[in-house]
Amino acid sequence: MIELKTADEIERMRVTGRFVAEVLAELSGLADVGVNLLDLELHARDMVTRRGAESCYWDYDPSFGRGPFRNVICLSVNDAVLHGLPHDYRLTDGDLLTLDFAVSIDGWVADAARTVIVGTPADADVRLVRATEEALAAGTAAALPGNRLGDISAAIGAVAADYGYPVNVEFGGHGLGRTMHEDPHVPNRGKAGRGMMLRAGMTLALEPWFAAGTHRIVLDRDGWTIRSADGSRSAHTENTVAITESGPLVLTC
Numbered sequence: 001m002i003e004l005k006t007a008d009e010i011e012r013m014r015v016t017g018r019f020v021a022e023v024l025a026e027l028s029g030l031a032d033v034g035v036n037l038l039d040l041e042l043h044a045r046d047m048v049t050r051r052g053a054e055s056c057y058w059d060y061d062p063s064f065g066r067g068p069f070r071n072v073i074c075l076s077v078n079d080a081v082l083h084g085l086p087h088d089y090r091l092t093d094g095d096l097l098t099l100d101f102a103v104s105i106d107g108w109v110a111d112a113a114r115t116v117i118v119g120t121p122a123d124a125d126v127r128l129v130r131a132t133e134e135a136l137a138a139g140t141a142a143a144l145p146g147n148r149l150g151d152i153s154a155a156i157g158a159v160a161a162d163y164g165y166p167v168n169v170e171f172g173g174h175g176l177g178r179t180m181h182e183d184p185h186v187p188n189r190g191k192a193g194r195g196m197m198l199r200a201g202m203t204l205a206l207e208p209w210f211a212a213g214t215h216r217i218v219l220d221r222d223g224w225t226i227r228s229a230d231g232s233r234s235a236h237t238e239n240t241v242a243i244t245e246s247g248p249l250v251l252t253c
Contacts, residue, residue, distance in 0.1 A: 002175060002183050004201030009108065010242045010249065013177065013203060016053070016103060017110035017240050017251030023047050024099055024252075027073070028116045033093050037075045040099075041086040044073040048103060056102040056109060056180040066223020074100040074113075076225065081211055081234040082171055085224040093119035096129075098209075098236045102180050109176050111205040112252035113238035125233060127163070128212055132237040135159035135188070135208035139173075143241050143248040145200045152198075153190025156208045160188070166215035171226070173206045176240065200245045207238030 005013065026047070027040050048055055055072040065083070076084030076098040077091070084098065091097060095118040102111035115129050138155040152173075160167045173186030184196060188208050211217075213232030220227055228234055242249040 002202060003177055004199060005177060005203055005242070006201065010203065010244070010251070012106060012108045013110055013240065013242065014251045016105040016108050017112070017253070019051055019053060019105060020101055020103060020110045020112050020240075021252045023101055024112055024114045027099055028114055031091060031097050031116050031118055033091055033119045035091050037077070037086045037089045037091070040075060041071050041073055044101065048072050051105070053103040053105045056104055056111070069224065072101070076100070076234070076236070078233050079211070079227045079231045080220070080225050081209055081217060081228055081236065082226040083224045085222045087222070091118045094122060095119070096125055096233050096235060098234070100236065100238065107178060109178065109180050110240045110252050111176055111180060111238065112240060113207060113236045115235040115237060124212065125235075128165070128210065128233065129235045129237070131159060131163040131165060132208045132210055132235045136206055136237045136239060139206045139208065140239065140241050140248050140250060143198060143204065143206070143243050145198055145243060145245060147198045148193050149184060149186065149195030149198065150190040151192050152206065153187045153195075154192040156206070157189035160208070160210055165210040165212065167210065168215040168217060170217065173204055173238075175203065176205050177203050198243050200243055202243045203240065203251070204243070205238055205240050207236060209234060209236035
């Protein structure tokens with residue numbers, strides 16, 4: 001079931017989205033050589049508390065995780081592609097770090113992710129991050145009333161194909177609003193003109209993520225962190241987007 005949001009409700013999600021973007025920007029700026037992932041987690045936790053927001057991750061207990069998640073942010077490094085469990089690790093020069101963050105404020109959720117390069121950037125990593133950013137822009141541009149869900153997926157997948165990156169369809173974007181995960185699932189690859197019709201009032205988290213060498217994934221021993229099956233590096237960029245009559249509106253910026 002998909003709940004269409006009113007203009008007022010979208011504005012309330014936008015308030016949450018601005019806070020999500022603020023936290024990601026601040027943490028991205030703090031991510032430097034020698035910084036511990038647990039310190040980034042604690043900083044995020046402090047910002048959530050001070051804002052009076054509610055973490056969507058704390059106590060999250062889906063079927064694919066091991067027990068309730070007891071952190072407020074996912075921090076994924078290098079070959080970790082999704083759901084990175086913050087742990088005692090100090091960032092090193094050249095690490096790829098993905099920060100994925102979702103909270104609720106006054107009952108409305110926003111979700112976003114950013115990948116940053118710590119220290120000295122490698123050309124291959126710059127290219128990988130750029131591909132996810134361009135794929136997100138392409139998917140967002142396709143989020144128009146009257147289009148089909150497959151138009152978003154096809155736009156994202158086309159960018160991945162142009163760059164030569166494989167695409168996993170097990171995990172992708174999703175609806176959100178009052179909760180973090182709502183219908184529909186938004187794969188990062190699909191066929192244009194297929195799927196449900198997009199309508200004004202739909203709010204979607206669009207999140208292209210690519211591993212450089214494979215679409216296959218494996219679950220880490222921590223029971224949460226998902227890694228590329230071949231150990232190749234990964235990047236992930238996500239925004240919460242509202243579909244409106246005047247075009248897509250990015251709420252997490």
